[in-house]
Amino acid sequence: MPDVPSRAAQLGAIAFLLRPTYIATEVVTAVATTGGYSFVSDSVSRLGEVGCTEGYCSPRHAVMNGSFMGYGVLLAGGALLLAKPLGPWVTGLLVVSGVSSYATGLAPLDQDAALHAIAATPLFIGQPIALLLLGARLREEEPRLARALLVTGAVTAAAAVGFIVSGDERAGGALECLALWPVLLGLAGFAWGHRPRRRVQVSAAGG
Secondary structure, X not given: OOOOOOHHXXXXXXXXXXXXXXXXXXXXXXXXXEOOOOOOOOOHHHHHOOOOXXXXXXXXXXXXXXXXXHHHHHHHHHHHHOHHHHOHHHHHHHHHHHHXXXXXXXXXXXXOHHHHHHHHHHHHHHHHHHHHHHHHHOOOOOHHHHHHHXXXXXXXXXXXXXXXXXXXXXXXXXXXXXXXXXXXXXXXXHHHOOOOOOOOOOOOOOO
16 A cells, blocks of 8 residues: 655645646636736736736736735745655755745736846746656656656746747747646646545454
């Protein structure tokens, strides 16, 4: 019977398994915008803009900025709780990424674009590297999961570079989503093996 994950690992797994719901917060915020928001061409940072112009407004900016912060806490906290199976390097990169996400929520794009960029950049760098290292770490123990993580890490790394290079190009929003969303699923896939589960009681029959 496989080892039952520790209590800390189980809590960390719950944090990672909750994180894909972040996508819903983007959708909820986007549908309330006035002036039009595109997941293909617009950066998610626009959803967190506090101010409004004649051409664009995000009334639910507090939801988006709160989401950056809340899901950043889940990432950093989940990584610390799963530190043993993740390993020190992956844990450190994910904690930095979580702090980056939290800081991004504190620095809306339209309030200070330079500070926003500084806050957000570690997230785009740290997460893909963490997935690649985690995939390499699990190659012997869980080869299928390892391959999935390596592919996800490579794809998100390429998308992150493309997003940073593209700037305000038409596909910038799509590249950003490709750099961020698959990480949610990749870490949730890893967390699944450490989820809370019932202990199976095995009793011997007879003498």
